[in-house]
Amino acid sequence: MGEFMEWVRDNLWAGWGVLALALAAAELLTLDLTLLMLASGALAGGLVAFVVPGMVWLQVVVALVTAVATLFLLRPTLLEKVRNSKGYRSSLDSIIGSQGRATAMITGSVGEVKIDGQVWEARAFDPSVTIEAGEEIEVFGIDGVTLSVYPTHRPLTQ
Numbered sequence: 001m002g003e004f005m006e007w008v009r010d011n012l013w014a015g016w017g018v019l020a021l022a023l024a025a026a027e028l029l030t031l032d033l034t035l036l037m038l039a040s041g042a043l044a045g046g047l048v049a050f051v052v053p054g055m056v057w058l059q060v061v062v063a064l065v066t067a068v069a070t071l072f073l074l075r076p077t078l079l080e081k082v083r084n085s086k087g088y089r090s091s092l093d094s095i096i097g098s099q100g101r102a103t104a105m106i107t108g109s110v111g112e113v114k115i116d117g118q119v120w121e122a123r124a125f126d127p128s129v130t131i132e133a134g135e136e137i138e139v140f141g142i143d144g145v146t147l148s149v150y151p152t153h154r155p156l157t158q
Contacts, residue, residue, distance in 0.1 A: 016046030033075050041067025098139045106131035113137055113149055125150040
């Protein structure tokens with residue numbers, strides 16, 4: 001065990017590399033780019049460990065500075081590019097077209113629906129239509145966290 005610990009102490013860059021790979025792999029589960037920015041910090045710490053193996057404090061400082069800088073400078077720019085890219089749909093956008101049931105009366109301004117087990121605020125797509133509690137609905141649009149809905153068994157009014 002002593003030889004292994006000595007090898008780890010002499011090759012700290014490998015530990016930083018494993019940490020960077022683990023964080024990058026975990027990013028695949030979240031897809032919010034936070035863990036990827038932390039992985040870049042670990043990678044920078046590993047590069048410093050490779051170049052200057054004995055200066056652990058410098059490795060940690062470089063890793064922290066890189067992680068914080070990428071989190072606050074690079075990540076917002078990358079997220080904006082992803083969200084503005086052609087074909088991007090947020091999880092809220094994917095609710096459009098879903099069907100559910102009115103849990104309270106819905107008018108042109110207020111109401112409540114349940115879709116896939118979740119309760120949402122809603123209003124009628126056509127303000128002149130009233131939807132009774134228990135009626136099946138379809139989501140036509142979304143405004144903030146309020147869904148615009150219409151009854152599935154009624155024809156659209158012109």
